[in-house]
């Protein structure tokens with residue numbers, strides 16, 4: 123396994139500056155997140171993938187209301 127740091131990944135300017143990773147990296151994160159992370163393909167850069175945490179981000183949005 124290669125050393126790879128999610129926080130050092132380049133950011134996608136059209137996807138809320140989410141980290142740009144490849145499909146395999148995305149799948150690895152999803153598999154290790156116990157269901158908290160969801161992977162999706164970048165709509166602009168089709169070779170790029172992103173992950174996000176729906177529960178965490180929903181909670182963050184709700185707390186500001």
Ligand SMILES: [Zn+2]
Pocket residue numbers: 134135136137164165166167170172
């Ligand atoms: Zn993107």
